[in-house]
Amino acid sequence: MSSFPDKKIAQRLLEKAAQLATRGRYSDQALDPHQAPLAARDRFDIALPRRGRDPLEVIESLDSAARPGLSGMTDAGFMSWVIGGSHPAGVAADWMAAAWGQNACLYEASPASAQAEAASAKYLLDVLDLPPESSVGFATGATMAAFTSLAAARLCVLERAGHDFERKGLYGCPEVAIYIADDAHVTNYSALRYLGFGSDQLHRIPSLDDGTYDCDALEAAMAEDDVPARIVLAQAGHIMSGAFDDFTRLAALCKRHGAWLHVDGAFGLWVRASRRLRRIAEGVELADSWSVDGHKWLQIPYDCGFAIVKHEEYHRRAMSMQAGYLPKGEPLRNNSDYVPELSRRARGFSVWAVMQSLGRKGIEDMIESHCHSAHLLAQALRRLDGVEVINRQCLNQLAVAFHSPHCDGAEAVAQALNASGRYFVRTAQWQGRKLLRFSIINGETGPDHVAPMVDEIAAAWQAISRAAA
Numbered sequence: 133m134s135s136f137p138d139k140k141i142a143q144r145l146l147e148k149a150a151q152l153a154t155r156g157r158y159s160d161q162a163l164d165p166h167q168a169p170l171a172a173r174d175r176f177d178i179a180l181p182r183r184g185r186d187p188l189e190v191i192e193s194l195d196s197a198a199r200p201g202l203s204g205m206t207d208a209g210f211m212s213w214v215i216g217g218s219h220p221a222g223v224a225a226d227w228m229a230a231a232w233g234q235n236a237c238l239y240e241a242s243p244a245s246a247q248a249e250a251a252s253a254k255y256l257l258d259v260l261d262l263p264p265e266s267s268v269g270f271a272t273g274a275t276m277a278a279f280t281s282l283a284a285a286r287l288c289v290l291e292r293a294g295h296d297f298e299r300k301g302l303y304g305c306p307e308v309a310i311y312i313a314d315d316a317h318v319t320n321y322s323a324l325r326y327l328g329f330g331s332d333q334l335h336r337i338p339s340l341d342d343g344t345y346d347c348d349a350l351e352a353a354m355a356e357d358d359v360p361a362r363i364v365l366a367q368a369g370h371i372m373s374g375a376f377d378d379f380t381r382l383a384a385l386c387k388r389h390g391a392w393l394h395v396d397g398a399f400g401l402w403v404r405a406s407r408r409l410r411r412i413a414e415g416v417e418l419a420d421s422w423s424v425d426g427h428k429w430l431q432i433p434y435d436c437g438f439a440i441v442k443h444e445e446y447h448r449r450a451m452s453m454q455a456g457y458l459p460k461g462e463p464l465r466n467n468s469d470y471v472p473e474l475s476r477r478a479r480g481f482s483v484w485a486v487m488q489s490l491g492r493k494g495i496e497d498m499i500e501s502h503c504h505s506a507h508l509l510a511q512a513l514r515r516l517d518g519v520e521v522i523n524r525q526c527l528n529q530l531a532v533a534f535h536s537p538h539c540d541g542a543e544a545v546a547q548a549l550n551a552s553g554r555y556f557v558r559t560a561q562w563q564g565r566k567l568l569r570f571s572i573i574n575g576e577t578g579p580d581h582v583a584p585m586v587d588e589i590a591a592a593w594q595a596i597s598r599a600a601a
């Protein structure tokens with residue numbers, strides 16, 4: 133007896149799932165599920181039945197169990213963390229990828245999955261205007277993209293220092309100096325840890341107020357150190373300020389010291405898609421590798437990130453695996469040659485579908501529209517008494533202080549916005565202050581959303597200040 137449902141039932145099941153998921157996506161439920169008590173949100177904790185249930189009924193119970201705990205991440209008012217809105221074309225393509233059941237590991241296993249990644253890789257290099265010879269791995273997100281790129285970096289700098297990493301691993305390897313801005317995104321520290329670099333190998337360079345490198349301090353540290361191998365991590369788009377490092381200067385420093393330059397551009401690298409804004413990331417193309425997310429500004433459904441490496445040989449040597457039963461990709465692409473996993477989902481379909489749906493112009497317009505909206509929001513907030521926008525230059529991120537001697541202003545405003553059901557925002561601690569963060573990165577969000585939001589913030593802030601006085 134098959135453990136799968138009969139084909140007719142299976143078809144009904146998939147159609148039903150599409151119906152329920154669509155209804156869930158476009159419901160008018162409050163965006164922040166934490167507004168309801170925890171008990172109302174946990175409907176999963178039920179006994180595992182001995183005999184299986186009807187899958188149609190299971191899918192319906194999944195829908196009702198999950199709904200109360202779903203965040204409104206696809207809605208214009210979701211501005212917390214840095215989370216893209218899952219473009220509908222990407223969602224549809226991802227459903228198709230799941231329904232087709234493709235394991236995207238090898239060309240031999242799924243030619244379409246390999247071709248979709250190969251074509252999307254070309255689009256990405258073109259839109260981001262990075263060296264066309266670069267190789268692209270489709271990873272789960274920027275964390276694993278950084279891990280992948282830095283694995284290639286480790287192999288290269290150790291080889292240049294005369295160490296055969298592939299044979300000896302980290303045992304007896306020469307010292308590798310890793311330079312990283314103190315306020316770099318936490319996931320870069322994680323990626324380095326997974327690669328075997330402990331805190332003693334990290335040269336933490338002071339950050340400026342906007343979180344970027346103090347380049348003078350970096351230059352002095354690199355001049356002082358006498359090490360055979362170096363890797364420099366830089367950032368395109370700081371998580372709080374949206375600020376960018378001075379890549380032209382960093383690239384020149386790296387060239388002088390034979391260092392590998394890696395850029396974490398999880399969201400910020402996408403400014404390269406805008407002819408008007410790309411100067412912010414000038415010189416970023418001079419790096420050796422880049423990690424960038426698809427599931428942030430490009431609106432690919434979760435999960436999707438890209439490890440882009442200028443030196444394909446090191447990328448492949450760091451990631452590819454060989455076994456008698458695994459066919460080689462050459463001259464065609466084996467997707468697994470560029471990421472840590474062998475088996476994985478076919479992310480190329482959703483990337484291809486979203487990039488085809490938006491087109492070059494659509495991507496450019498979206499990036500510019502988000503940055504313009506952030507700029508409008510910053511301008512309006514700066515006009516409110518007791519409100520301070522911390523960022524000097526707004527990309528799409530805003531960090532805002534609400535000054536009140538009597539209460540935690542940022543938290544109180546966040547709570548008022550979230551309680552309205554129309555927003556999902558969060559506060560963060562940065563540089564010793566509690567700040568309200570706005571990340572304008574959702575495909576649904578645009579300049580028209582700014583004025584109503586400012587009205588809500590102003591009304592909430594006025595009520596909070598009055599009550600606290």
Ligand SMILES: Cc1ncc(COP(=O)(O)O)c(C=O)c1O
Nearest residue numbers: 214273274275317319371398425
């Ligand atoms: C600057 C930066 N780097 C890295 C990451 C990690 O990305 P992911 O969560 O996709 O692994 C993020 C996530 O917000 C980020 O903003």
